[in-house]
Amino acid sequence: xxxxxxxxxxxxxxxxxxxxxxxxxxxxxxxxxxxxxxxxxxxxxxxxxxxxxxxxxxxxxxxxxxxxxxxxxxxxxxxxxxxxxxxxxxxxxxxxxxxxxxxxxxxxxxxxx
Amino acid sequence: xxxxxxxxxxxxxxxxxxxxxxxxxxxxxxxxxxxxxxxxxxxxxxxxxxxxxxxxxxxxxxxxxxxxxxxxxxxxxxxxxxxxxxxxxxxxxxxxxxxxxxxxxxxxxxxxxx
Numbered sequence: 304x305x306x307x308x309x310x311x312x313x314x315x316x317x318x319x320x321x322x323x324x325x326x327x328x329x330x331x332x333x334x335x336x337x338x339x340x341x342x343x344x345x346x347x348x349x350x351x352x353x354x355x356x357x358x359x360x361x362x363x364x365x366x367x368x369x370x371x372x373x374x375x376x377x378x379x380x381x382x383x384x385x386x387x388x389x390x391x392x393x394x395x396x397x398x399x400x401x402x403x404x405x406x407x408x409x410x411x412x413x414x415x416x
Numbered sequence: 417x418x419x420x421x422x423x424x425x426x427x428x429x430x431x432x433x434x435x436x437x438x439x440x441x442x443x444x445x446x447x448x449x450x451x452x453x454x455x456x457x458x459x460x461x462x463x464x465x466x467x468x469x470x471x472x473x474x475x476x477x478x479x480x481x482x483x484x485x486x487x488x489x490x491x492x493x494x495x496x497x498x499x500x501x502x503x504x505x506x507x508x509x510x511x512x513x514x515x516x517x518x519x520x521x522x523x524x525x526x527x528x529x530x
Contacts, residue, residue, distance in 0.1 A: 345522035359517045393459055401516045407459025
């Protein structure tokens with residue numbers, strides 16, 4: 304158990320809808336990262352937050368947004384969903400701002416029909 | 417674009433054999449190279465990591481070989497066991513300007529047969 308909690312584990316929705324994925328980092332970790340995992344693209348970095356502030360941005364679509372709250376949990380919002388957004392979304396956390404060891408949750412599997 | 421290129425995509429090795437997974441990168445500003453192991457239904461977990469000032473790092477049956485001039489690094493799993501069957505990802509840490517994010521390869525699915 305990595306100590307990172309992600310909810311929901313599975314989510315099925317329709318195109319055009321909006322969903323929110325939630326992540327609670329390990330106790331004491333200030334950085335939260337979101338990654339998208341698909342079969343053809345592997346693990347794609349989306350965004351990093353450190354202590355409530357956006358720290359780095361990767362290949363995150365404009366339809367996606369995220370935030371980290373004062374209690375350090377994070378949410379990833381996916382809107383105007385398309386079939387291609389179906390993937391496994393991972394949250395990871397680390398102690399500091401500079402990425403060392405990442406601790407991953409078990410992921411949220413999103414299926415868009 | 418994929419900043420870290422990983423091969424092979426899949427690998428089948430007999431028990432007791434050596435598994436070798438290769439990665440290559442272009443960005444010379446990368447400063448930290450970890451390998452992650454992922455079992456089905458689980459998130460990736462750090463296996464072993466190396467910094468570019470070291471050419472080799474060994475932890476048990478797992479060894480990273482690093483070639484800075486060639487911008488390549490590889491994972492060797494000695495005496496491979498069925499329990500090593502998993503997906504392996506190499507990664508490289510970006511520079512300060514890119515927020516130090518980890519860039520992952522596409523993964524290698526390893527199957528160790530009994």
